[in-house]
Amino acid sequence: MTYDCIIIGGGPAGLFAGLRAAEKGFKVAVVERNNILGKKLRITGKGRCNITNNCDFDTLISNIPGNPKFLFSSLRNFSNIDIIDFFNSIGLETVVERGGRVFPKSQKAGDVAGSLVSAVKKNNNITLYMGSRVEKLLFDTNEQQQNSVQGIVAVDTDGNEFRLFSTKIICATGGLSYPLTGSTGDGYIFAKAAGHSIITPRASLAALLSKDLYVKELQGLSLRNISIKLFINDKPVYEDFGEMLFTANGVSGPVILSASAFYKSGCKAYISIDLKPALDADKLYQRLQRDFDDFDRKMYSNSLDKLLPKKLIPVFVKRSGIPSNKQVNQLSREERMKIVSLLKNFTVNISDIDCVNNAIVTAGGVNVKEINPKTMESKLCKGLFFAGEVIDADGYTGGFNLTIAFSTGYTAGNSI
Ligand SMILES: Cc1cc2nc3c(=O)[nH]c(=O)nc-3n(C[C@H](O)[C@H](O)[C@H](O)COP(=O)(O)OP(=O)(O)OC[C@H]3O[C@@H](n4cnc5c(N)ncnc54)[C@H](O)[C@@H]3O)c2cc1C
Incomplete structure (x- = not known):
């Protein structure tokens, strides 16, 4: 099958990327290794999900110790306030608590994931490949001396290998934290294969x-x-x-x-x-x-x-x-x-x-010097984009990590 865009990972970054690309009329495939979408999102904020923070832009940036400058364009493009508006627009009521922390009014992380997943499922431009783990990227190395992506090889739950083709791939595989939710660092392997360097992943918020x-x-x-x-x-x-x-x-x-x-x-x-x-x-x-x-x-x-x-x-x-x-x-x-x-x-x-596996968030990841901050596209491999925790960017507690995931996801989806 050929798609306009393939998204690896159905977490907050991947789903936002998918929704935005689909909204622009592109045919999108989201490939997720778990049988449910947003597995980690469902356990965030002690089950309440601190979606974002309703602070001003300067405060937002000052709460991101890991490469804040890299995130400037993306956060301007799709900000914390846009995130709140988005969730409200799909029917999720939100409340603001101490320190500007934004939660769903129901206090249930499952409702955040649920509303996002139903928005995705309603969109006819998105095809979901569940229980499907991407094993490697396919590259075209001949085009104008520059690497470019061609597709992915994945394996479904029965162990059957399948291939999907696209010249735009968004890698939204998360970091190394809480690996039982599906984020086991596969994105670093894909990034390395495309020529990227990885800043050693380490624990933050642990x-x-x-x-x-x-x-x-x-x-x-x-x-x-x-x-x-x-x-x-x-x-x-x-x-x-x-x-x-x-x-x-x-x-x-x-x-x-x-x-x-x-x-x-x-x-x-x-x-x-x-x-x-x-x-x-x-x-x-x-x-x-x-x-x-x-x-x-x-x-x-x-x-x-x-x-x-x-x-x-x-x-x-x-x-x-x-x-x-x-x-x-x-x-x-x-x-x-x-x-x-x-x-x-x-x-x-x-x-x-x-250790990083027990941390709330992974610091380190794909080197931001090798990613275009305006589009999230790789500077080394044409058509390859990154979004979310796989990137070397991280925030403090207060909803800032999901903000990074949603914002970079939107930007990547918008840029394909
Ligand atoms: C316990 C806990 C509580 C948290 N609470 C908050 C909070 O309240 N507020 C906040 O801002 N942040 C919170 N965070 C951090 C936040 O959840 C993450 O930063 C965010 O989920 C990152 O989103 P992501 O989409 O980049 O990655 P993930 O959410 O990790 O999603 C990546 C997805 O990619 C899939 N995947 C990986 N490899 C492959 C592959 N090879 N093929 C197919 N699919 C693949 C995974 O299965 C996963 O579904 C919390 C984290 C934890 C662990």
Whole structure:
């Protein structure tokens, strides 16, 4: 079969590319290895899907640490506001939450995917090849000394090989994160075959790992209403307020995922947790005095119930260096100050970031120097386009990664 355009990958980038190309009247084939479209999209935002962010353009760009300049044209071409308008136009109501984060009103990621998929299915110009994994690209190497694409070779679920032909191919295969959703890095292989270089894929928005022995003891402990600071080489690089979680080998949860985008491998790193951010040190000291007055005949280790979650108390007591069996009314001012200081600055040393497979997003990917930012077409191989996470571009939490996928997908589809 011959099409005007073949799209590899039925995720947010591929579906936006397909819809735009089809809207322009082109006959499009979307080839997706899974039996459902948008498998990852359905688990985004903890099942709620943070579609985009309704911030202004400058804020949008400042939330994209991975190659923001490359995305300028694309985001101007199809912006965060266009994304909101698009979803509203296909019947998906949206709401704006803290920090401009846009979610479906139903709070269901499945509704975002569902509305997108029904728009795709309604379009007669789009043919879907489901359960079909693209194995390689077909090239024509003779045309004017320049490589150009001719088609793809794919294998269906029964193991049957088939070929589709087109001189326009959009590679929207995603990165390496959450490989069970289908993104296993195939796009990098296709890009390399077309002569592209790949910036080594690495984790962004991932858990941070720690070798501190007490971390294991805290596994499963979730802390709410805390603030954290991430220090790299003793300099604070990120600060946030919210929720975090201790895991078997480190820390995770919303504030940690956001902080991880600022982590630099190989550098000395630690996070400082302020367990009582609403109180400054003086007020916290007074609060401690009041608690200790109530408990004055108790042992120190039995006097922290009002201040800390149960699981944290033994670790906290050990780290304070104050004998656990000391009676509260025997604690010196210096010891009380030590407790306040630990409450305000509970540190966790960071040894690494979690692996890319467990990350929310893959940083790295197809080198942006080799892609035309206005069209998403390869500068090295005629007719080959890239869209979404396969490209070396990534954003912070807040809906910025889907924004990149939708916007580059639209631009690629618009450019064929
Ligand atoms: C748990 C989680 C939560 C997230 N939450 C948010 C959020 O709330 N907001 C946000 O902005 N971002 C979020 N993200 C990031 C966002 O989901 C991704 O950046 C986005 O899905 C990338 O879109 P994409 O289309 O480029 O790639 P993908 O969504 O990965 O889609 C790629 C598609 O290509 C298919 N494919 C791959 N190889 C082949 C092949 N050889 N042949 C055929 N098909 C192939 C895959 O099966 C897949 O369907 C989250 C990510 C995760 C993992």
